[in-house]
Amino acid sequence: MNGAMPVAPVAYEVDSQAAVVTLTRGAGGNVLNAESLEALRTAMARASSDPGVRAVVLRAPGGPFCLGMDLDLMQAAHADPGLAAKIIALYVDLLTGIQSSPKPVIALVQGAVTAGGIGLVGACDIVLAAESATFEFSEVILGLIPANVIPFLATVRLPLQTLKYLILTAKKLSAREALGLHLADEVFPEDRLASGVHAVLKGLFRASPRALAETKQFLGQLAGEQTERACVLAQAKLLELIRDPEVLQAIRAFRDGSTPAWFAKYRPEHPLVPKEGT
Numbered sequence: 001m002n003g004a005m006p007v008a009p010v011a012y013e014v015d016s017q018a019a020v021v022t023l024t025r026g027a028g029g030n031v032l033n034a035e036s037l038e039a040l041r042t043a044m045a046r047a048s049s050d051p052g053v054r055a056v057v058l059r060a061p062g063g064p065f066c067l068g069m070d071l072d073l074m075q076a077a078h079a080d081p082g083l084a085a086k087i088i089a090l091y092v093d094l095l096t097g098i099q100s101s102p103k104p105v106i107a108l109v110q111g112a113v114t115a116g117g118i119g120l121v122g123a124c125d126i127v128l129a130a131e132s133a134t135f136e137f138s139e140v141i142l143g144l145i146p147a148n149v150i151p152f153l154a155t156v157r158l159p160l161q162t163l164k165y166l167i168l169t170a171k172k173l174s175a176r177e178a179l180g181l182h183l184a185d186e187v188f189p190e191d192r193l194a195s196g197v198h199a200v201l202k203g204l205f206r207a208s209p210r211a212l213a214e215t216k217q218f219l220g221q222l223a224g225e226q227t228e229r230a231c232v233l234a235q236a237k238l239l240e241l242i243r244d245p246e247v248l249q250a251i252r253a254f255r256d257g258s259t260p261a262w263f264a265k266y267r268p269e270h271p272l273v274p275k276e277g278t
Contacts, residue, residue: 009036012043017054018201019047019103026063032116033070037090040120041097048101055204056101057197058124059108065133068115071255074142078248081239088148088235091116095123095152096231099220102213104204108197109133109175109184119149122157122183125216126200129184130193133175137167143247143260147237151230157182 009030011022021043023030030036047056060066069087077084098105098120107124114136121127121135139146146167154160162181166173178184188196204212241247250260 008039009033010039010043012046014047014050014053017052017205019043019050019053019056021047021056021058023058023060023066026060026111029064029067030060030117031067031070032091032120033073034087034090037087037094041090041094044094044097044101044105048097048103053103054209055201056103056105057108057201058098058105058120059110061110064112064114064117065109066113066117066120068117068138071251074242075248075251075255077242078251081243084239084242085235088238091119091148092231092235095119095148098123099152099227100216102209102216104212104216106197106200108193110190110193112136114138115146116149118146118183119152122149122153127178127184127186128193128197128200129175129178129187130190131175131187132190133178133184133187135173135175135178135183136170138170140167140170141260142250142254143244143262144241145237147234147241148231151227151234153183154230155226 007024009023009025011020011024013020021040023036023040025031025036044056047053073083073087077087104126105124106126106128107121109121109127109129110133111130112134113121115138118135118137137146137149150163154163158166158181165171166181173181173183175184175187179187186196186200246261250262253260
């Protein structure tokens with residue numbers, strides 16, 4: 001048989017009672033599609049049910065951490081409401097599985113995180129980032145909103161006004177800026193990232209597994225009803241937006257290396273902040 005076998009989107013191993021879940025398609029941006037979402041959901045379920053696992057580390061060494069949903073998949077979903085509903089449900093199930101896992105889940109972020117990747121990271125209990133990491137809510141550029149992401153961040157990691165600002169502006173955050181907003185919990189220089197993760201795992205392994213699970217469950221109960229209702233609303237809103245012809249045009253433009261029709265440049269004739277004396 002000619003050609004190399006395709007690389008599985010996710011690798012899984014248990015090392016010293018830590019389940020290490022690795023996104024392996026960095027060259028392609030570790031984009032999320034049916035295959036990768038299923039693989040991630042399976043890996044999380046496996047780690048959650050394994051009595052020999054004390055914590056989970058989600059990582060993506062080399063290249064971006066996750067650039068959100070696969071544009072080819074989004075284009076296909078535009079024409080197939082059933083496929084769109086399936087992908088949206090898979091994504092929500094994955095994030096719910098991360099949040100509800102009895103094991104602490106650590107996101108080890110190197111490189112860029114955009115769009116749906118933000119939800120993947122934000123659903124984790126602890127976010128450790130290298131200084132090179134960046135975070136960006138980029139959905140509005142495609143004519144979408146991060147509806148499925150918001151329920152897992154709102155009031156848990158980010159207040160609603162901060163979410164509104166980040167979504168409306170599609171501002172790219174540095175790791176340090178993400179830390180200041182609590183989108184990340186700790187930031188390390190690249191050469192200290194390994195020791196930083198080791199220190200966090202060392203602390204978790206000193207704790208009672210039941211106490212850690214009970215903590216997650218109790219905190220989850222406090223926001224549970226609100227999150228569940230928000231997820232239902234989010235899925236309906238996304239299905240509506242994905243069917244919009246303008247969204248399809250934007251997706252095609254990005255795939256072709258172009259920009260959507262609504263892209264414009266801001267060239268003011270007068271300064272918004274006048275200089276003193278003018």
